Amino acid sequence: MDQQQQRIGIMGGTFDPIHIGHLVTAETVRLAFNLDKVIFVPAGLPPNKQSASITSIRHRYIMTVMATYSNPYFFVSSIEMDRPGPSYTIDTIREFCALYGRKTEFFFITGSDAVTDLPTWKEVDSLLTICQFVVAARPGCSIAVDKAINYFDGMQRQRIHRFATKELEISSTDIRERVKKGFSIKYIVPESVENYILKEGLYANSK
Ligand code: ATP
Ligand code: MG
Numbered sequence: 001m002d003q004q005q006q007r008i009g010i011m012g013g014t015f016d017p018i019h020i021g022h023l024v025t026a027e028t029v030r031l032a033f034n035l036d037k038v039i040f041v042p043a044g045l046p047p048n049k050q051s052a053s054i055t056s057i058r059h060r061y062i063m064t065v066m067a068t069y070s071n072p073y074f075f076v077s078s079i080e081m082d083r084p085g086p087s088y089t090i091d092t093i094r095e096f097c098a099l100y101g102r103k104t105e106f107f108f109i110t111g112s113d114a115v116t117d118l119p120t121w122k123e124v125d126s127l128l129t130i131c132q133f134v135v136a137a138r139p140g141c142s143i144a145v146d147k148a149i150n151y152f153d154g155m156q157r158q159r160i161h162r163f164a165t166k167e168l169e170i171s172s173t174d175i176r177e178r179v180k181k182g183f184s185i186k187y188i189v190p191e192s193v194e195n196y197i198l199k200e201g202l203y204a205n206s207k
Contacts, residue, residue, distance in 0.1 A: 005103050005104070005105075006036045006037070006100065006104045006105070007033065007034060007035045007036055007104075007105045007107065008035060008036060008037055008038075008039060008096070008100065008104055008105070008106050008107070009026065009029060009030055009033065009035040009037070009038035009039070009106075009107045009108075009109050009134070010038075010039050010041060010092070010093065010096065010106055010107065010108050010109065010131070011025075011026045011038055011039070011040045011041065011109045012041045012043060012080075012087075012089060012092070012108065012109075012110070013040070013041075013042065013043065013114075014042070014043050014054060014060065014172065015040070015042045015043075015060050015063065015064050015172070016054055016055050016060055016172050016176070017055075017060070017063045017172055017175060017176075017189055017193055017197060017202070017203075018040070018060075018063050018064045018067045018068075018172075018189070018193060019170050019171075019172060019175055019188055019189045019193075020168065020170060020187075020188060020189065020190070021111075021168045021170035021171070022040075022067075023067060023068070023071075023190070024165070024166070024168060025109065025111065025136045025165055025168075026038045026040070026074065026109060027071065027073075027074075028136075028163075028165050028166075029107070029109050029134050029136060029163060029165075030073055032163065033107055033134060033161075035073075035107060036073075037073050037074070037075055038073060038074055038075070038109070039075045039076070039077050039096075040064050040068055040074065040075070040076045040077070041076075041077045041079060041080055041092060042057060042060045042061050042064050042076070042078075042080065042081065043080050043087040044057055044080040044081050044082075044083060044084075044085075044086075044087045045085065045086045045087055047086040047087065047088060047122075055202060055203075057080075057081050059196075059200060059202060061076065061078060061081055062196065063193045063196055063197075064076050066190065066192040066193055066196060067189070067190045067192065067193050069192075077096075079092055079095055079096070080092055088121075088122040088123075089108060089121060089122070089127060090121070090122050090123045090124075090126060090127045091122075093106055093108065093127065093130050093131045094130065097130055105131075105132070106130065106131035106132070107131065107132050107133070107134050107161075108127075108131050108132070108133050108134070109134045109136065110133065110134070110135055110136070111135075111136055112135050112136065112137050112142070112144075112145045115133065115135045115145060115148055115149075115160075116144040116145060116147075116148050117148065118133075118148045118149075118151075118160075119148060119151045119152075125156070128152070128156045128159050128160070131159075132159040132160070132161065133159065133160040133161065134161045134163050135149070135160060135161065135162050135163060136163050136165045137162065137163065137164045137165055145162070149162070170188055175188060175189060175203070176203040179197060179202070179203035179204060180203055180204060180205070185197070
């Protein structure tokens with residue numbers, strides 16, 4: 001296939017830690033939207049999260065690599081890791097545009113909870129021009145998602161795709177709490193990630 005006409009999914013997240021909710025969502029969207037690859041982008045410093053409470057990007061990046069390694073369509077980018085300051089999606093997608101060329105189509109994959117404040121994202125109009133959004137349904141956010149999507153006019157709205165997925169009630173917050181309490185996280189994260197968390201003692205004393 002012509003390299004320039006690729007369809008690329010971008011899965012941004014804190015991935016603290018990455019879990020099977022992220023992986024199943026990315027794989028399901030990849031197949032449904034006929035994507036050539038999905039690039040996972042661990043956020044350096046997410047604009048909406050308290051930096052003090054987040055695990056170091058090095059650990060989050062390593063876990064993301066381990067979790068995605070066995071899928072030939074999954075890749076991990078250190079683009080936000082290498083950039084100082086808060087991680088804004090517009091800056092990241094612009095960097096990918098420069099890397100892959102104008103003909104590449106980008107699909108930013110998010111869960112529905114992450115998209116409820118989309119109208120406030122940095123340079124959102126430009127963002128919707130250079131990439132489309134795929135919003136995977138997650139429990140309990142439907143009305144807020146509709147409101148966020150309806151904020152945009154027809155042309156922009158067409159670039160935000162709602163995508164109904166099997167709703168896996170898994171979150172990194174829940175995983176961190178389980179580790180702290182000494183509960184099992186088996187099968188909620190890949191085995192390699194589980195082993196890494198235990199070996200490095202991550203989340204044992206998390207707030
Ligand atoms: P936290 O609880 O720390 O916020 P999280 O589980 O929401 O973590 P993030 O790294 O914040 O994970 O999310 C990255 C992206 O993955 C977001 O777009 C989020 O909406 C989406 N996501 C997270 N969990 C799921 C899930 N179980 N199913 C579908 N999408 C998910
Ligand atoms: Mg989240």
